[in-house]
Amino acid sequence: MKHIDCPGIGPRPIVEFIYDGEVRPPAPEDASLEVLADRVFNRSGAPGVLREWWYHRPTGSWYVLERDTVTNEIQRAVDPEEVAYAIPML
Amino acid sequence: MPLRLIKLGLKGTKDEPRFFPPSKELESHYDVVIIGGGGHGLACAYYLARDHGIRNVAVLEQGYLGGGNTGRNTTIVRSNYLTPEGVKFYDASLRLFQDLSTDLDINLFYSTRGHFTLAHSDDAMRTMRWRAEVNKHYGVDSAVVDRQAVADAVPGIDLECGGSPSVMGALYHAPGAVARHDAVAWGYGRAAAQRGVELHQKTRVTGIQQQGGRVVGVDTDRGSISCGAVVSMVAGSTPRIADMVGLPTPIEVFPLQACVTEPVKPFLNTIVVSGSLHVYVSQSSRGELVMGSAVDPMVLHSTRSTFEFVEGLADHMVDLLPFTARMRVNRQWAGMSDMTPDFAPIMGTTPLDGFYLDAGWGTWGFKATPISGKTMAATVANGVNDELIEPFRYSRFADFQMVAEKGAASVGH
Numbered sequence: 001m002k003h004i005d006c007p008g009i010g011p012r013p014i015v016e017f018i019y020d021g022e023v024r025p026p027a028p029e030d031a032s033l034e035v036l037a038d039r040v041f042n043r044s045g046a047p048g049v050l051r052e053w054w055y056h057r058p059t060g061s062w063y064v065l066e067r068d069t070v071t072n073e074i075q076r077a078v079d080p081e082e083v084a085y086a087i088p089m090l
Numbered sequence: 091m092p093l094r095l096i097k098l099g100l101k102g103t104k105d106e107p108r109f110f111p112p113s114k115e116l117e118s119h120y121d122v123v124i125i126g127g128g129g130h131g132l133a134c135a136y137y138l139a140r141d142h143g144i145r146n147v148a149v150l151e152q153g154y155l156g157g158g159n160t161g162r163n164t165t166i167v168r169s170n171y172l173t174p175e176g177v178k179f180y181d182a183s184l185r186l187f188q189d190l191s192t193d194l195d196i197n198l199f200y201s202t203r204g205h206f207t208l209a210h211s212d213d214a215m216r217t218m219r220w221r222a223e224v225n226k227h228y229g230v231d232s233a234v235v236d237r238q239a240v241a242d243a244v245p246g247i248d249l250e251c252g253g254s255p256s257v258m259g260a261l262y263h264a265p266g267a268v269a270r271h272d273a274v275a276w277g278y279g280r281a282a283a284q285r286g287v288e289l290h291q292k293t294r295v296t297g298i299q300q301q302g303g304r305v306v307g308v309d310t311d312r313g314s315i316s317c318g319a320v321v322s323m324v325a326g327s328t329p330r331i332a333d334m335v336g337l338p339t340p341i342e343v344f345p346l347q348a349c350v351t352e353p354v355k356p357f358l359n360t361i362v363v364s365g366s367l368h369v370y371v372s373q374s375s376r377g378e379l380v381m382g383s384a385v386d387p388m389v390l391h392s393t394r395s396t397f398e399f400v401e402g403l404a405d406h407m408v409d410l411l412p413f414t415a416r417m418r419v420n421r422q423w424a425g426m427s428d429m430t431p432d433f434a435p436i437m438g439t440t441p442l443d444g445f446y447l448d449a450g451w452g453t454w455g456f457k458a459t460p461i462s463g464k465t466m467a468a469t470v471a472n473g474v475n476d477e478l479i480e481p482f483r484y485s486r487f488a489d490f491q492m493v494a495e496k497g498a499a500s501v502g503h
């Protein structure tokens with residue numbers, strides 16, 4: 001995986017990207033401390049297909065990609081609507 | 091013993107005891123099953139047998155003994171950590187290391203070198219002072235030194251770092267050492283086997299059996315066995331084992347790479363680490379420069395090596411030691427590091443009775459081999475966490491009681 005192929009920008013060298021880890025859904029507003037701790041700290045650490053955040057520096061855009069963490073192959077770019085959630089009202 | 095040597099020369103070695111006993115069938119039951127035949131697993135087996143008289147123990151290793159991160163690390167042993175919990179724990183390990191060759195009757199090539207952590211900014215100098223004060227408070231020999239002391243100790247260093255932020259000073263830790271990693275695993279393995287522990291190589295754990303909220307056995311690719319306790323000491327495979335028993339963990343696995351140059355005359359006596367340049371180096375007893383960096387940028391369950399690693403490392407290494415531009419890299423390799431959010435390990439009892447975890451060793455666990463073996467053995471024997479490892483307990487994340495060790499562990503190993 002020397003290049004990452006993203007919608008709109010095409011294949012770009014991996015050094016242009018910053019990795020930001022697994023996509024974790026936010027804890028519900030009324031979550032207990034236990035659920036909150038789980039969301040904040042725990043991860044899907046075992047091998048498999050992970051949804052992860054990638055930031056493309058030159059264009060300043062964020063992507064969510066599905067990647068096989070054993071073969072290192074990117075399988076697809078996830079449509080932002082699929083992972084979007086409403087920002088809680090304060 | 092020259093007489094014995096002559097006898098061996100005449101008679102041959104075929105009647106000599108082998109280093110490890112020959113492999114045999116699995117028994118149907120063990121008191122304790124240790125998953126993982128790396129340094130930690132073998133050390134735990136040794137201390138269970140020696141200190142607690144628990145000898146009906148099997149170490150199950152999917153590959154060969156010491157073939158995981160134990161045989162892949164750059165062998166830095168030090169105790170100049172940042173948190174009181176960390177300093178006390180690693181200092182206890184360093185003390186065990188100092189007479190381990192005698193204890194295990196094997197030459198570990200334990201070599202005290204002194205360890206410089208270079209500071210390239212005011213912020214870094216402040217962290218070094220902080221570490222030095224915490225270290226001194228717990229009786230650990232560390233001091234902040236100026237850049238001249240670094241220049242005197244490290245021949246060929248460019249204090250200006252080729253235009254990157256220059257070296258302002260360093261944390262100097264006199265007890266910093268290197269050792270022969272394979273011998274640590276072999277020594278513990280042999281000493282454990284001599285006390286009745288069974289070592290089973292090429293035996294992979296594929297499942298863990300539970301009954302009534304406690305662990306009762308393990309499944310392996312050579313059949314199932316029942317047991318009273320399971321200790322998982324599998325470093326980069328921890329999330330796979332934790333998934334078998336349904337325990338969530340904050341562990342993420344990142345490759346960590348290292349490389350060595352061709353051997354050259356001994357010139358570098360100390361270990362040099364630069365957090366800002368993301369590189370560290372020591373010279374092995376064979377003359378190679380042993381070099382490493384921080385973990386790869388993304389999660390990956392693989393021990394493949396990359397060109398990007400050597401390229402990035404070389405770029406920074408020639409800033410620090412310009413003459414290395416003329417040296418060739420001989421070998422490179424990688425291990426799978428089990429990283430935690432606070433750069434401290436996860437050790438001891440878990441919510442599942444009879445299941446013990448020794449993980450989260452990331453890029454820093456070789457130096458902890460003796461003390462984690464010892465404290466995990468005590469924890470398994472008594473069923474409660476040893477005092478030294480209580481701060482590293484599994485439940486610390488649920489309690490928001492992190493052990494913030496990042497300032498002393500991220501590149502420094």
Ligand SMILES: Cc1cc2nc3c(=O)[nH]c(=O)nc-3n(C[C@H](O)[C@H](O)[C@H](O)COP(=O)(O)OP(=O)(O)OC[C@H]3O[C@@H](n4cnc5c(N)ncnc54)[C@H](O)[C@@H]3O)c2cc1C
Pocket residue numbers: 125126127128129130131150151152153154155156157158159160161162163164165166167293294295296323324325326327346347348382423424425426427451452453454455456457458503
């Ligand atoms: C490149 C590199 C450099 C490093 N440098 C340093 C350093 O300078 N100083 C330092 O202190 N630390 C360093 N480390 C970290 C250190 O190597 C590790 O933290 C330490 O060796 C972990 O030891 P272990 O015995 O827990 O794990 P390992 O040695 O990895 O042993 C775990 C064993 O478990 C086995 N296993 C896994 N799954 C199963 C299963 N299902 N069934 C049976 N067996 C299984 C594996 O095959 C493996 O042999 C470095 C690591 C790397 C990769």
